[in-house]
Amino acid sequence: MKLSKRDILVKRIENHLRLTSRQLVKFDTEEETLQYLINSFRSELHCDFVGIFLKEEHQLFPKAISGGSESFVHSFPLNIIDCSNELLTKSLTIENTHIQDCQFSKLLMTEKITTWFTLPLKEANNISGFCVIGFMSAVPLFIEMDDTFNEFSKDVAVAISLAKGKEKQKEKMIGIEWFSQNLLLDSTIEQLVERIVERAAKGTKATGACIYLFDEKEDCFVLQSPAYGVVKQPEIMAIADDYVLKHHFPCLEVPGGGQLTVPLVINLKTIGVLHVEDKRKGVFTNDDIEVLELMSTHVASMLENARLYKNEKEHKQKLHSLLDYHQELIKKTVEQEGFEGITGALSKLLLKSVLLFDRFMRPLAYSLLHLKETDLRIISKFAEKKVMNNRKYELVIPINDNRSENFHFWPVNGAGDLLGYLAVNIPSEEFDELERISIELALNVYSVQFVKQKLVLDTKEQVKDSFINKLLAKKVEDPNSIMQYANLFNWDLRKEYRISVLSIILNDDEIKKGNLLEQQAKKSFVWERLRASLQLFDPDFIFSNKGDDFILFVEAEKEWKNPEKYWDTLYEYLNNRMKMEKMSGQLYIGVGGKTSDIHEYYNCYQQGIQAINVINQRIPRQGFALFEKLGAYTLLYHLRNNDFASDFINRHLKPLLQHSDQKNVDLFQTLRVYLFQNGNLKETADTLFIHRSTLQYRIEKIQSLLKVDINDSEERLNLMMAYKLYDLQRVSPNH
Structure with missing residues (x-):
């Protein structure tokens, strides 16, 4: 059967589409695939326009066009909502689309495309776009080719999808290659x-x-x-x-x-x-x-x-820096740069202000970055309350109304003792591990420096104690040598000095708890802290040990013609320091006379000792006394070692001393209180915490033993003089 020209043309187009479908899957890129498709349509169908448009989100973009004008291309992207909703779902022709409602159709008319049809690009349920084939002259469209073109459009969609997949795979390979190269x-x-x-x-x-x-x-x-x-x-x-x-x-x-x-x-x-x-x-x-x-x-x-x-690299660098820093700290101690060198090195490493205080919160060394020296006093006072008293080490210190500073404090310890405090101008939570190690290293080096400094001071103290013992001897030998030693300590012996003796009496609980060695160690501990407190009160003080005595030398001019007020102020200050540092015990200060030359030091020292004896026996609550203010004691002082003085004491007080030693009732102390209360029975009974009838019984017993009338004024005077001589002769707890 002879085929018509129409049938031949249809067969030819079908074969072309079949061959094109096979060829499309061979390309590796989307661009090659679309370009081949366009060229095949132009050559086989002799069309004037071919375009492939793909959907991206809610818009249409031209991916490949042949035959369109520049204005046509520049009209894209188009909103899908402005175009026929059938472009992406089925094949359309100029005859079956509503031109007035479709922006895309209007563009084709502008391009004078007389005849055109579309092919939707669908793969399964995925719609990627559509293809348009157009003619500028009227060309009949074969309705019977509709199914063939629809099948072909599916093949095109698959080919495009395969090409995209190949492109992505290639991009991945290029990407992996790029990773390895770059x-x-x-x-x-x-x-x-x-x-x-x-x-x-x-x-x-x-x-x-x-x-x-x-x-x-x-x-x-x-x-x-x-x-x-x-x-x-x-x-x-x-x-x-x-x-x-x-x-x-x-x-x-x-x-x-x-x-x-x-x-x-x-x-x-x-x-x-x-x-x-x-x-x-x-x-x-x-x-x-x-x-x-x-x-x-x-x-x-x-x-x-x-x-x-x-x-890891930064950690290694920090470790090297830490080693260099540690070597620098050791170098500072060896080269005698002391606390200033160590503090400067730490501040340089941390890039923060660093301050070192002694245990009384006095600044010893500091390296300030943005702080001022005037801020130190504020920081010191604030820290003294919070750190020393309340043991708070993380502080926000108000410098003024508009500014506060964050500080962290670390105690510097050595040999079991608190030596000082280190402060850094930053909260501790901002320190990393290496910075904390740096702080620990600094604390160790500070501790070594404190101990080193203490050894030097102890050596100096030993030299000082040695020549002071010679100075306080009953007979001064080689005065010139003593003067030379005094010059080493900037001590001008030609000036007037007041000599006082300090005595520490432990509480009964402390005495019961330890033996003599432990008690002596406790006293030494308290004395070390009192000595530091005395330095705070006046750096010019000179102090020393002589046996169990703690001796203080003060320039007489510091009393400002009011010795009692001066020594009362000093005594209150030391008592407060003892309470602040929770030091147990009772402090007594016996203030001797003033020296006018080197040979009077012994006498003034002895006066201080006698003042301590009187305080302990007569006025323990007062805590201190000036020898020159002790009245009759100053006259009796010169008679205390006379044999007549001993006979006088024995004649008037020996029976009471013997009775008190043998019995539980202390008649010796009863008579003392009675005499110093001017014979007032009520005041005496209250002071001794006994009943009045008991006191009266004791008075009768005392008169019987002494065979005197204690109401007689002459007898009372003799008894009081005996007590005063007894106080001057009696050895105090430290002597």
């Missing part, structure tokens, strides 16, 4: 970030790209420089206990917007995110997500390795 293992984290963000921006056609890395210590995401282009994101993104990543990066793996973010994950642990924004054309798509996810898979481990390498 992301080197020895690259710094900054170099890696720079190359990664550039690649991410170009791969997704974004104008800006950046990387955030998670800082576990600060619990936040930190923008890692450098970024690519202009990135409108904060440098730090705090987590604030909200670990849902999408709450901080809303565009996390979400296409269709102006920003796109993918996580950087290693072993199920998020170390950061890769972020792009402001796509040059359109919005970010699933293809862009694939690009970023491919990158994130390969770069996450490299970034983490680079960060670990950087941290």
Whole structure:
């Protein structure tokens, strides 16, 4: 049967479409596939216009056009809503589409395309776009070819999809090759970030790209420089206990917007995110997500390795710095730069103001960065209350109405004793591990320096005690030698000095708890702290030990013609220091006379001892006394060692002393109180804490033993003189 021309033409077109379908799957890129399709249509169908349009989100974009004008191309993209909704679902022709409602049809009319038809590009349920074939002259369309062209359009859609897949695979291979060529293992984290963000921006056609890395210590995401282009994101993104990543990066793996973010994950642990924004054309798509996810898979481990390498390198550098710093601290102590050198080295390392105080919160050395020397007094006083009294080491110190400073204090200890305090102008939580080690090293070196300084001072004290013992001898030998030793300590023996003796009486509990050695150690401990307190009161004080005596030498002119007020002030100050430092015991100060030359030191020292004896027996509550204010004691002082004085004491008081030693009732003390209360029975009974009838019985017993009338004024005078001589002769607890 002879075929008609129409049948021959249909057969020829069918064969062409079949061959074209087979050929399309051989191409590796979408561009090659579409270009071959257009060329085959133009050559076989002799059409004037061929165009392939693909859908992206809610718009149509021309992917390949042959025969259209520039104005036609520039009219795209078109909103799908402005075109016929059937363009993407079925084949259309000029006859069966509503031109007045379709923007695309109007553009074809503008191009004077008289005859045209479309083929939807569908693969399964996925519609990617459509193909248009047009003629500028009227050409009959074969209705019977409709099914053939529809099948062909499916083959075209598959071919395009295959080409895209090949392109993506090729891009992945290129990307992997790019990673191996550009992301080197020895690259710094900054170099890696720079190359990664550039690649991410170009791969997704974004104008800006950046990387955030998670800082576990600060619990936040930190923008890692450098970024690519202009990135409108904060440098730090705090987590604030909200670990849902999408709450901080809303565009996390979400296409269709102006920003796109993918996580950087290693072993199920998020170390950061890769972020792009402001796509040059359109919005970010699933293809862009694939690009970023491919990158994130390969770069996450490299970034983490680079960060670990950087941290390890910095840690190593800090260790070297720490060793250099430790050597420098040791060098400061060897080269006699002392506390100032150590403090300066620590401040230089920490880049913070550093202050060193003694245990009484007096500044010993400091290195100030932004603080002023006038601030030191404020810091010292505030710290004395909070650190010394309340044991608070983390302080916010108000410098003035508008400014406060954060300080952390560390006690400097050595040989079991508190030696001083170290203060650094920063809260302790801001110190990292190496800085804490630096502080520990500094504390150890400070401790060594304190001990070293103490050894030097102890040596000087031994020399001083030696020549003071010679100075306080009953007969001064070799005065010139003593004068030379005094000059070594800037002590001018030609000046008038007041000599006082300090006595520490332990509480009954302390005496019961320890033996004599322990009691002596306790006294030495209290004396060491009192000596430091005396230095605080007046740095010009000279003090020494002579046996169990603690002796203080004060320039007489410091009393300002009011000795009692001066010594009352000093006594109250020392008592308060003892309470502040929780030192147990009772302090007595016996103030001797003034020296006018080197030969009077012994006599004035003895007067101090006698004043201590009187205080202990007569006025323990007062705590101190000037020998010159003791009245009759000053006259009797010169008779105290006379044999007649001993006979006088025995004649008037010996029976009471013997009775008191043999019995539990202390009649000796009863008579003393009675005499010094001027014979007032009520006051005497109250002072002795006994009943009045008991006192009366004791008075009768005393008169019987002494065979005197104690109401007789002459007898009372003799008894009181005997008591005063007894006080001067009696050895006090320290003598």
